[in-house]
Amino acid sequence: MGQAVLSDKELIRAYLSGDEKSFEILLNRNKDRVFGYIMSKVRNENLANDIFQEVFIKVIRTFKNGTYNEEGKFLPWVLTISHNLIVDHFRKAKKMQMVSESSSKSEDFNIFSVLKLMDNNVEDDLIKEQIELDVVRLVEYLPEEQRGVLKDRIFKGMSFKDIAEQEDISINTALGRMRYALINLRKLVDKHNVSITA
Template identity: 55%
Template structure:
């Protein structure tokens, strides 16, 4: 028959280096402490976390020798767990967790519009390929295309800088695009992201 050793004796043994005594204490009070935590937080994973943090505090206090035998072991551990539960609710009220449902998904409203790393790599490759294609264009067409697309200039501004009419600038832009498409088709280049 197994003799039930008192908690206070197990604590003394543990403080004196008997690690097995801690195992006995944890197993003895596991269900009561876990049940207490679960009754407050209603979540098994959070219960597990708080249980772990509670015993980390217990271990540190016992090992540091600051545990005083004023009360009983279990109520003391329960008080630690209770304080950690309060901390948990304080944290969650500062940072409330929202869980979506089938009919409502928060990510429909909040999203990160940056490209993922794969798409960014493809985009960089396309930009690089496009620069090479633009280099193949006749100088006058290339000049108009660069000013319009990369410098975001109006055709009026382009015409003033290049000293040609707006219609000529428009025509050069049109031919630049036609020629780019021709080069792309001729070389079977795929530019998509």
């Protein structure tokens, strides 16, 4: 039987046994589908190439460290890796947009108004939901006074007048706390972003 007609599973086994050529065949057989999938989501050839390379670096690492699970088929597994790396990319890009947006808006900026991508795709809801979870987690690191105003304003939708009355402070103080909360939150998002992409 010639190598050209070996299944993906057989090619993977051959590669794991030291046959480098088998991986080349595996890659050539699947690259158009994988690249096409990435391209359909990111719509940018340079970015698609970068993500494509990342995908196959991850595939090789998984093979090398012995954690590849033979239960599933190769292509769906690689497409799942592609999907996750695309989501990671958009999460990072959207977080950075969110941070820069918040610095150019008034104190009343809603930190969860995440910018939409040029073309909506299936990742949008997942990314937005994940960013919200990340930011909610970071809110807990804010000083108590700032955290209180931010939660009242964003989570409860309270007006600054109502927050001021509830806390027995002036409206200016409430605005000031919100402004500092957003400044500190931007710093935390930036810091958090560095740690999740390391």
